Amino acid sequence: MNLFKQEDTIVALATGNIKAALAIIRISGKLSKEVVSSIFKTKNFKSIELEDKKVLHGYICDNQKKLDEVILFYMKSPNTYTGEDTVEISTHGNPLIVQQIIELLLSKNIRMADRGEFTYRAFINGKIDLSEAEAVNDLINSNSSQATELALSSLQGSLSNQIKEIKQDLTTLFAYLEVSLDYPEEDIDFLTREQKKENIQKIISKIDSLISSYSLSKLIVDGIKIVIVGKPNVGKSSILNSILGYKRAIVTDIAGTTTDTIEETVEYNGVAVTIIDTAGIRYHTNNIIEQIGQDRAKSSIGIADIILWIIDSNIDLDDNDKQIANLLKDKKDKTVVVLNKIDLEQKICQEKLNNIFITNTVINFSTINKTPIEKILNKIFEKLNIKDIKETKIFLNTRQYNLICKAQQNLKKIYNLINKGDSDEIVSFETQNVLSSLNEILGCDVKEDVLQTVFSKFCVGK
Ligand SMILES: Nc1nc2c(ncn2[C@@H]2O[C@H](COP(=O)(O)OP(=O)(O)OP(=O)(O)O)[C@@H](O)[C@H]2O)c(=O)[nH]1
C-alpha cells in the first residue's frame, strides 16, 4: 500500500464486482470534487459544480458520450468516512459500465485505491482508531448474526473504550510515580505501596476480563468446526443431514458410502457452525478411494473445534472403535460421543464405552425416532462453554490479543516490583512498556509494517 501517498486522490468500486441492480464507485481525496464535476452533466446536459451533501441525478460523460445515468453524492471534508472530500457515484450495476467510469477517472490524475486504503485514510485522519478500523473488516467478513453484532459493537468503540479506560488508569498511576521521581527530596510518598498494588490489581482485573472473552468471541467470529467421525455405517451422514435439515449426503446401509469429506455451514444460536462429514474409519480396506477418504477424515480431526464421534449402539465395540478411541485419546476435551440407533436394541452404553474411552460427554440418539438434533448441538455449545453469547460485546483479534497478553505480563511484573519495594524509576519504566502495548492496539505510534499487515487484509474499495 502507498502508505505515504496520501496526497493522491483514489478511486475504487465499493460494491461487489458482479452484475447487480446498482454499483457504487467511491472517490476520496482533494481532486474528488473537481474531477467528478468535470465528467458529470445534469439531466438537461449542463455542467454543474458539486455541492456538499447534495444528491445529484445526471450522467457521467466522456466528453459528449454518456457512459451511464447515475446518482452522485458529494461530501466535503472533514465530515466524511475518510475525513477527505469524497464522492460516491451510484451507477447501474454492470461491471463494464463500472470499468469505463473508473478508467475515465483514472485518466484524470486519480489512482486506483489499494486494499483498505479508504479505511486507512479514516484512521490516519483520526476518524477511527486502529481497533475500530480492524472492526470494519471484521464486520464485512462476519458470517453469522452474532459475529456481525460483535464487529459492530467493536466498530462503535467497545474495545477502544475499554483500552482507553485502562490507559487512563495507568496514566494516572504513572503520573504519581513521575511526581515522586521528580521531587525525591520532598520525601513524600504520594501513593503508599499498598495503594499502588491495589491500583495495579484493578487494572490487571480489567485486562483479565478482556483476555477471558477472547476464546469465546473468537469462536463466535470464526464459527465452530465440527468434524463427524466414526466407523462405517454408524449414521454419520444421517446425523449431518439431520443437522442441516435436508438430505445433503447419500445415506445407504452399505458400509463405506461416504468416501470424501462433505462440508456445510449452518447458523445455530447466531453462530456459524461448519459440519464436516467424513468417510468411515476402518482397519482393513483394499479400496484406494476409501483409504484416501479415511486419511482425510483423520486429518480433519486436527482442525476440529469439536469431534462428534458416532457409534452404532446396536453393535458391539470392535477394533475399529478401538482405533478411533486411540485417535481421539488426546482430544477428549473436544470430543462428544453419540451413541446412535438407540431405536434398536442397545448393546453399547456409556459404561461399555468407558472400557475403551473414558468420558461422560455421551448422548443417546436416533435419527430414525427423530431425537431432536438440538440435543447434540446444545451439548456441543455446552462443551465449548458457549453461553452468555449475548453478553459478549468485545472481540479481540489475534494481534490485539497478543498485545493484551503482553500488557498483562508486564503489569504482573510491575505488581511484583512494587511488592518487592523496587524503586519507582523501574516501575515507571515498566509502566511505559504497558502503555506502548495499549497504544499499539489503538494504533498510536505503530510501525509501518503493522499497518501494512492490518490493511492488507482488507478488500479494495473499503
Ligand atoms: N435404526 C437406525 N438406523 C439408522 C440410524 N441412523 C442411521 N441409520 C441407518 O444406518 C445406515 C448407515 O447410515 P449412514 O448415515 O449412511 O452411515 P455413515 O456412518 O455415514 O456410513 P458411511 O458413509 O458408510 O461411513 C443407513 O441405512 C441409515 O438409514 C438410526 O438412528 N437408527
Ligand SMILES: [Mg+2]
Ligand atoms: Mg456417510
